[in-house]
Amino acid sequence: MIHVSNLTKEYGNRRxxxxxxxxxxxxxxVGFLGPNGAGKTTTMRILTGYLPPSSGKVEIGGxxxxxxxxxxxxxxxxxxxxxxxxxxxxxxxxxKFMADLRKIKNAKQRVNExxxxxxxxxRASGYISKLSKGLKQRVGLAQxxxxxxxxxxLDEPTIGLDPAQIIEVRNLIRQIGKQHTVLLSTHILPEAQxxxxxxxxxxxxxIIAEDTTEHLQARLAGSQRVIxxxxxxxSPLLPLIEHTPxxxxxxxxxxxxxxxxxPHAEDARPQVARAAIEAGFELLELHAVSLSLEEIFLQLTHxxxxxxxxxxxxxxx
Amino acid sequence: xxxxxxxxxxxxxxFFFSPIAYVFLFVTLLLLGLFFYLDLFFAVTTxxxxxxxxxxxxxxxxxxxxxxxPVLTMRTIADENRSGTLELLLTAPIHDWELxxxxxxxxxxxxxxxxxxxxxxxxxxxxxxxxxIDWGVVISAYTGLILLISTMCAVGVSVSSFFSNPVxxxxxxxxxxxxxxxxGSPAQVTGGTFTQVLGYLGFPDHxxxxxxxxxxxxxxxxxxxxxxxFALALGSTSVETRRWR
Ligand SMILES: Nc1ncnc2c1ncn2[C@@H]1O[C@H](COP(=O)(O)OP(=O)(O)OP(=O)(O)O)[C@@H](O)[C@H]1O
Ligand SMILES: [Mg+2]
Numbered sequence: 283m284i285h286v287s288n289l290t291k292e293y294g295n296r297r298x299x300x301x302x303x304x305x306x307x308x309x310x311x312v313g314f315l316g317p318n319g320a321g322k323t324t325t326m327r328i329l330t331g332y333l334p335p336s337s338g339k340v341e342i343g344g345x346x347x348x349x350x351x352x353x354x355x356x357x358x359x360x361x362x363x364x365x366x367x368x369x370x371x372x373x374x375x376x377x378k379f380m381a382d383l384r385k386i387k388n389a390k391q392r393v394n395e396x397x398x399x400x401x402x403x404x405r406a407s408g409y410i411s412k413l414s415k416g417l418k419q420r421v422g423l424a425q426x427x428x429x430x431x432x433x434x435x436l437d438e439p440t441i442g443l444d445p446a447q448i449i450e451v452r453n454l455i456r457q458i459g460k461q462h463t464v465l466l467s468t469h470i471l472p473e474a475q476x477x478x479x480x481x482x483x484x485x486x487x488x489i490i491a492e493d494t495t496e497h498l499q500a501r502l503a504g505s506q507r508v509i510x511x512x513x514x515x516x517s518p519l520l521p522l523i524e525h526t527p528x529x530x531x532x533x534x535x536x537x538x539x540x541x542x543x544x545p546h547a548e549d550a551r552p553q554v555a556r557a558a559i560e561a562g563f564e565l566l567e568l569h570a571v572s573l574s575l576e577e578i579f580l581q582l583t584h585x586x587x588x589x590x591x592x593x594x595x596x597x598x599x
Numbered sequence: 600x601x602x603x604x605x606x607x608x609x610x611x612x613x614f615f616f617s618p619i620a621y622v623f624l625f626v627t628l629l630l631l632g633l634f635f636y637l638d639l640f641f642a643v644t645t646x647x648x649x650x651x652x653x654x655x656x657x658x659x660x661x662x663x664x665x666x667x668x669p670v671l672t673m674r675t676i677a678d679e680n681r682s683g684t685l686e687l688l689l690t691a692p693i694h695d696w697e698l699x700x701x702x703x704x705x706x707x708x709x710x711x712x713x714x715x716x717x718x719x720x721x722x723x724x725x726x727x728x729x730x731x732i733d734w735g736v737v738i739s740a741y742t743g744l745i746l747l748i749s750t751m752c753a754v755g756v757s758v759s760s761f762f763s764n765p766v767x768x769x770x771x772x773x774x775x776x777x778x779x780x781x782x783g784s785p786a787q788v789t790g791g792t793f794t795q796v797l798g799y800l801g802f803p804d805h806x807x808x809x810x811x812x813x814x815x816x817x818x819x820x821x822x823x824x825x826x827x828x829f830a831l832a833l834g835s836t837s838v839e840t841r842r843w844r
Binding site for chain 2: 327330331332333334352353355356358360362364366367368369370371379380382383384385425
């Protein structure tokens with residue numbers, strides 16, 4: 283449904299988004315994670331047709347967002363980060379206005395449905411300017427789902443909501459995500475974990491990691507990937523360390539290299555090293571690669587820290 | 600089409616939420632009423648000068664249109680831009696020009712409503728004078744007035760689309776009104792091709808000598824219609840390029 287290729291956006295000579303590419307399929311809920319200023323909002327603004335890209339291509343449901351903008355925009359429901367609403371209208375008037383712009387049939391009925399869905403019935407005749415931040419957030423969400431869009435793009439949808447509402451909104455997103463496509467940005471890792479099928483991590487305009495939430499969860503549970511390299515053919519070593527306690531998902535990468543996962547809590551590296559040496563292999567390398575996503579994310583949020591994709595630990599010779 | 604109407608309806612309603620709009624309406628109509636009363640009083644006591652509908656229109660143009668249009672149209676697009684609501688309008692499936700035309704139509708309808716109120720004076724006059732008044736002139740003058748309002752609203756909305764600060768938009772469109780109001784004056788005294796061209800662009804030049812005197816000329820109608828279209832096209836382009844800025 284969402285097809286982004288080599289998307290770049292420059293503001294003056296500051297590059298906010300750098301050649302990113304990704305796809306989101308129908309029925310997927312994808313989380314867009316990244317620290318402040320990573321380029322999440324910029325990317326979403328391009329996806330929704332608000333800003334033109336400097337270069338690259340965006341397709342929504344097969345329609346190019348620049349060339350067939352109106353058709354593409356019809357498929358999208360969008361809640362911007364700042365939740366800009368017409369303060370001078372009542373909740374009902376505003377939703378009716380947006381429904382009319384979307385040319386929804388039975389607009390009144392649909393507005394009432396959405397009001398009920400987001401528990402806004404009581405506030406329907408109140409002015410938006412008088413609503414609390416969380417209530418405004420819900421109105422913003424209501425206008426995004428009015429036309430039952432194929433693609434829902436939400437920029438930090440749960441910010442400012444109370445815990446009960448956060449749960450409700452997450453459920454709502456999950457429910458919508460069953461049939462439709464959702465792209466949401468967030469800073470909250472557990473939220474991405476709970477709601478999303480897949481996560482894109484973006485920093486300084488680059489997508490630096492992309493993973494399914496299952497993998498994410500596996501990693502958050504505290505396992506790491508380890509690369510093992512020996513001199514010569516490594517295949518005979520496989521069966522030897524396969525049954526070492528703590529070794530998960532072992533795979534051969536190269537003639538002389540293999541990779542396995544091991545939990546932080548039960549680090550199998552010493553046993554693997556011993557097994558390899560005792561079997562007469564010459565151990566060249568043994569190190570953990572890739573941080574857990576949470577570690578990556580924490581690294582990212584520390585602007586000054588460089589973002590290593592791999593960490594080398596001294597090989598145990 | 601329905602998008603234009605949706606935008607226009609909201610815009611029209613919004614005017615009635617604005618206290619400034621009421622102040623303008625109230626002051627203008629009060630002033631008009633006062634002058635009308637005085638004129639009538641003098642006419643009755645001196646038995647000579649009979650005020651026409653033209654005087655009402657003249658008194659109406661300055662406060663309500665010349666000042667009122669820049670002040671009341673300043674927020675149309677600039678405010679959407681400042682508050683960020685433009686982001687949701689521009690990501691809704693509507694064309695940029697539909698937004699601009701909708702904003703213009705809403706403003707036009709508001710000023711037409713206020714203009715409609717001024718018709719009470721010719722009506723009263725019609726009852727006061729014995730043979731009644733010359734309705735031909737009234738119709739012609741009001742036709743011209745509507746065209747003038749349409750052009751001025753288009754300028755106001757168009758200028759508003761260039762700004763994200765409504766007050767800046769107000770001063771800019773007031774400036775535009777002044778320019779288009781006086782640009783034609785030199786042509787009244789001197790010739791020359793350049794001054795003649797400028798003379799053609801003046802807003803009042805197509806109004807006072809024709810519509811106000813009961814003459815409806817195609818060239819004047821074409822002038823106001825094309826100025827309206829030009830201003831709206833400029834506004835649409837500005838909204839479109841706003842995305843690129
Ligand atoms: N209109 C703009 N003009 C100039 N630079 C901009 C503009 N909008 C964003 N930027 C810059 O582009 C970069 C990416 O900003 P963006 O708003 O996309 O980040 P974000 O990931 O949404 O951050 P946050 O988590 O704070 O919302 C930042 O460096 C920002 O300063
Ligand atoms: Mg953002």
